[in-house]
Amino acid sequence: MMKRRNFVKSLALASAGTPILLNNMKFQSVGKKLFNVAIGAEDRVLIIIRLNGGNDGLNTVIPRDQYSNLSIQRNNILIPEPSVLPLTTEVGFHPVMGGMKGMFDQGKLGIIQNVGYPEQNRSHFRSMDIWSSGLIDNPPATGWLGRELDLSYPNYPTDYPNATYQDPFAISMGYEVSATCQGLMANFCHAVNNPFDVYNLSTSGSVNDGTYYGSHIEYLTTLINQANEYGGQINDAANAGNSLSTLYDANNPLAVQLQYVAKMISGGLESKVYVLNVNGFDTHDSQVIGGATTTGTHADLMKRVSDAVSAFQNDLMLLGLEDRVAGMTFSEFGRQVASNASLGTDHGDAAPLFLFGSCVDFSLMGTNPVIGNTIINQEGIPMQFDFRDVYASILKDWFGVAPSEIQTLFEHTITYHNLFGACAVGTKEEELSQSKALVYPNPAFGNSTVRFNAQNEWVKIDVYDVNNKIVAAVYDGNLSQGQHDVPMEIKTLAPGQYFVRIQKSSGTITTKLSKVK
Amino acid sequence: MPENENGGAISYSMTPYSGPWTKAHAAHLLRRTMFGPTNQQILDAVSAGMTTTVTNLLQIPAVGLPITYHPDETIASQGAPWNTSVYPTDPVESQTVHSARIGSLIGWMYENINNEQVSIAEKMCLFWQNHFASNATFDARATYDYFALIRTYALGNFKQFVKDMTVNPNMLIFLDGASNNPFSPNENYAREFLELFTIGKGPQIGPGDYTNYTEEDVAAGAKIFTGFLVNGLRSDSDTNVTAVFTPILHDTSTKTLSAHFGSVQVPDGGATEYSNYIDIVFQQDEVAKFICRKFYRYFVNYDLTAAVETNVIEEMASTFIANNYDVLPVLLELFQSEHFYDISVRGALIRGPLDMLYSMVNGTESQNAFSLATDYEMQTYIYGVSTALGQAYLEPPSVAGWPAYYQEPSFSRLWMNATHVKTRFDISSFFTLYTGIPVGGDNWKVNALGFLDNLSIPADPVQVIDDIVDVFCPKGVDALQKLILKSILTNGQPDFEWTIQYNDYAADPGNPVVADPVKLRVELVLARVFQTPEFHTM
Structure with a gap:
């Protein structure tokens, strides 16, 4: 994390x-700041x-x-x-x-x-x-x-x-x-x-x-x-x-x-x-x-x-x-x-x-x-x-x-x-690990995209609500080796908390999604 | 007496209200339908009763035309209307004249608010400016015509209103209808017509499908609306700006609407095709609901709960449809309903900038009456203030109108932020304690003495404070605040001292030695009232 x-x-x-x-x-x-040589972003x-x-x-x-x-x-x-x-x-x-x-x-x-x-x-x-x-x-x-x-x-x-x-x-x-x-x-x-x-x-x-x-x-x-x-x-x-x-x-x-x-x-x-x-x-x-x-x-x-x-x-x-x-x-x-x-x-x-x-x-x-x-x-x-x-x-x-x-x-x-x-005080953009996914924009007003890695395998992506009910089926099929950005059609979901679940042959990733109006 | 209890069930009933008809009820009605009712207008409404008051409110008095007052106007005569005057030929001069005319238009509109009678007219004009939100275009005559149209249909037939607005030159320019033709079509008006003006956008239920209409309908509408040009803009010979149907610029193909409109076909109808299309759209009851929700949010409360939807909106919409989209019967029902007078909706809105500003001046019976030029200049000053506070005629922030009327979740709270609070407070000091608006040696501010003289018992400080609070605060203020206000009025002296002072003034009102101290005390009280949170709700 x-x-x-x-x-x-x-x-x-x-x-x-x-x-x-x-x-x-x-x-x-x-005064303190003026004499502080190593200035951070604060x-x-x-x-x-x-x-x-x-x-x-x-x-x-x-x-x-x-x-x-x-x-x-x-x-x-x-x-x-x-x-x-x-x-x-x-x-x-x-x-x-x-x-x-x-x-x-x-x-x-x-x-x-x-x-x-x-x-x-x-x-x-x-x-x-x-x-x-x-x-x-x-x-x-x-x-x-x-x-x-x-x-x-x-x-x-x-x-x-x-x-x-x-x-x-x-x-x-x-x-x-x-x-x-x-x-x-x-x-x-x-x-x-x-x-x-x-x-x-x-x-x-x-x-x-x-x-x-x-x-x-x-x-x-x-x-x-x-x-x-x-x-x-x-x-x-x-x-x-x-x-x-x-x-x-x-x-x-x-x-x-x-x-x-x-x-x-x-x-x-x-x-x-x-x-x-x-x-x-x-x-x-x-x-x-x-x-x-x-x-x-x-x-x-x-x-x-x-x-x-x-x-x-x-x-x-x-x-x-x-x-x-x-x-x-x-x-x-x-x-x-x-x-x-x-x-x-x-x-x-x-x-x-x-x-x-x-x-x-x-x-x-x-x-x-x-x-x-x-x-x-x-x-x-x-x-x-x-x-x-x-x-x-x-x-x-x-x-x-x-x-x-x-x-x-x-x-x-x-x-x-x-x-x-x-x-520059920025950290390098890190490689996304196999077990992580990134949803953007998040919170989402309209549609959103999920980014994750796959390794030439079958992938199924669904969005679940807090009651564990599927509210959007996003993807079901094979994906090549590497990073993928998959758009999610979620514009019509009611505002609230959701989970994006990515099921892959190599393991399941779950990540949070906030939908706002 | 103001009620502060929050007990008992909320009534959603649209049947006529038959409970007690008090000053608080009458004030609620007038505050929501006018900019700044006075104490006397509220008392008159109490005596007249609810039904008569509502009937009186739902009339639109005639107003005059905007008048030339600025020396930059070189075509129309000073003191005469300019709305059918040509523009100068020279472009620079034409721009100068245009600015003078827009200034006059603003002065006129704000004068109308300042001089409002017991009528919903001005509040309706603002409602429709927000609904058909359009900026001023580059011909002030067209912009005047747009406002004249709004006033004409303020309580009239909404369907015909939409038809006339569709081919209104100001609107044809604002939403690019005038450049929409088969060779270079644009969907600007066709989209807003559905999304904002008539049926509203529902949830997206499929690709390009917004429940009530689809992208196909937008595209078909764009074709249907083709063929109108605007003539006479900034013309040095035409006295009017007009919309002209030009057959060769009209798309004569047969357009097919989506299943939401029964997949009907709209054949070439030439100059009246847009009207045929509007008739089709109005067959959908959703149009009535969409507009009634806007009425509700503007006049009653921002919160469209499920209970409001089922009980109030449904009933309003069915009245709207039963009356072939006449506005008046819908509001007649609403303003007499039990729900409108339910204590839960009293004070449920935050005053917008225009409400706030004209409540201060109208509520204190302060109508400016200097020369016409001075009056208009003073109103344009208020225009500047209202712009700083986020609401000015001719400048809705977008075609969707002001976010405070539609933006969830904040709604009317969007009128206020920490800076606007300070600006509002500064303005209220300016209108009460300081000079007011200075123009050419004249000053316009609250009318403290005139206001005081018309209160129930001006010599009684308790009654004075009660009346002031009744006029300006929807649910009153607490006992401690009243005591503070009274001690400001009496300058900390026993009540009888005020009575003596007031009587001295009443006996010799022209004498500044006795009048000025009374005036100052009332101004101090008003300044304090205008700086309470309570005043900024309605």
Whole structure:
């Protein structure tokens, strides 16, 4: 049995059984971490920046060796060749991205080319659901991080926060919690518009009398208490925290939010994930100003992102927090290769994704998209890397989640990428033993898949309910030597606990399956 | 008096309620069918009795048209409607005018909520916006027409409503009906039509078979719905956006439906084929059940237990079918039923953002009445707040509507999270203790004095607190909370001091020296009430 490493491990161990002195402990804990040479995954933080609307990858990371064909496809919006900021002979940045170029040159920013998913959906809603949930065939009822957190903290939000977990597991900057952190029962995100806001919400003495009404009152009272407690923790951290960089621009909303994040992290907040959002990337028209293609909406947005992220990285360096924080950007899709007549671009497919932080151990992953010399109607950039593999690689190497656990969060067979080099704390993907099976996704909302090894033998797979009754016959036949991934049609099963029983000539394997609505 | 007992069996009976008709019962009815009933409206409902009140509620008063108020509108005159005005030719100018019109549309819709009478009209409009969930399209006239259609059929014939909605230009654009033709067919509308608008998706019982319909039916529906184009969008010459049937874009083949619809064939019916198909779908009683479940979850309780299904939904559905899918008789029966007044469903929902916001202003009789431009601007401010809280007209999160109305297991709890709690509390402070919404030198907030003057006995602090709690909290608050509220009202002084203060104010209401302290005390009480968990249920 593999021992699962908790995704979010708080300084809990240090504080369990000892009186809690909030501010003191925070300072001490930060101090301790700063002098801790061998940093594990426990105090690592992930920053997720969502570029909402579909970012035009081809005008962000410009494939320099495709320039002549780009001028055929998108002449009215293309950045003039001399203005492109060269990174390598292959690629260059939009000229407003000087900040991120500096990070790239220092090895603190990596570019993954052509990230997307199979059969890209060009609806904003659907595609954002897919990116937030990491699910394509199943309903996007939970987020990819929410599912991971559910495995570690199955009863959340009941009895949270508590002495062990005083801080929100994740924070989204703004008013809305992030779909990325949606768990089965609740969202693990706490939305923070301004961490210096003081929470002092009143509550009442009403009790749950067992009615619908009573249970709502209890729920609302819990929320109020949670808001007060989390609000207090966040407030304390922000006040205790620091920010040393002079590069933040107070007129750049993303920079303001990232500075808040720096203060919360340096102030000792134990939240593991911060989600930020930048709107406005849906540039169907007026993406650039005609005749001055280095200016316009897209230039303003990319400048905002590049300036804010580089100021934040500078701050992390000055605060001595660089090894603890990594970040990524994503957008629900890229845009089409050819521009349209309104100085804009329409919804496309794959696009580049950025990872940043001093631990990032690659500069450019993947190849430039090949741009044709004739315009093909509605053509997008084909996918080279599946975004779910990027998520999975982050969970494995940044947070140290076991690969067998990660696989249960997703529908597809994961391919890991090495993103963090020496900082990686992930364990190797283990060979599945003959006596084990892995069900994924698990819990399952719709259908699920079971993985196991066979050795050229007869195999019968059935799903049983808790009363030992067969509720689904999955497979009955011969299977060759090696690992098999057999899909199970279980979409219609009622929510509850089930067992998948794999009978083989070489022995029977039984494994649990949770079905949820 | 509010009842807090949780004893006795739950009544699932749909026979008319004949028990005591108290302020608590009347308030329950009005809270579920309106956004923010006032104390007087509740008292009137008590005197009028249940039957008369329900009858009154089930009428849809006429409203005016959205009015031009924003200087960016360059076609329609200021103060005049714009819903049949052309757009400017220049695309940039056209976009500017569009934004002005959407602003006006929002102002108009939220004004309607703020000015609601004793009528279910506004709650029904929200119900249908959620049911036929569509965003604003890029022609505000088409979006207005979509809302006008909703209002027209708010309590009308659902079958005809579906037919009209199917060829509504806003919907044809939103779900790609206008680009659905035999050469590049898409199933967007055909799928949502079955899954969300009419019969609902049952459990999957075979490949592509969802109990009530199959993938074949989706594909057949896509063909049946072909042939409609939308004319006049952003036009500088057409005064209306219209749906036009174009025969060469219609799939004339004979479509065969699945066994769930008796394997019937739908021959080419040209411009009325969609209507023939809808008639076939409506022959299935499941349509009635599907819609009645949505009524139930919206108006009564999220929890569709087996007992509710058997006793309540079945009865509602049979009424719906017996009345050829007229909505009014179903709700007439529901709002008079024993089950609706069963104590178990009182307070069983968490208020949505619009319920919460307009309960504060409407409940305190705070109708803004500045200039039209100011009024609309103030409503668009509330629109922004409602967006932050997760519910704004024209922006349902998906074609399935707001998850709080359908998403198991949390349902209306999805309206609240630790951040929304704080935002709701901040907003309630803003509307009570602080300036309220400022626009051009005017401020709009709760109407503390007007509200107070219309309570039963404003000079009696005990009665004032009782009335306030009756209006805003479905099952009251406990005795200690009432004492706290009263001591806020009286500023910790003996009750008679309040009486003296109030009488001084009543004798000279225009005098700020006596009026302002009274106003402040009521605002403090309201702020506290709006920050109790109890207020956020209904």
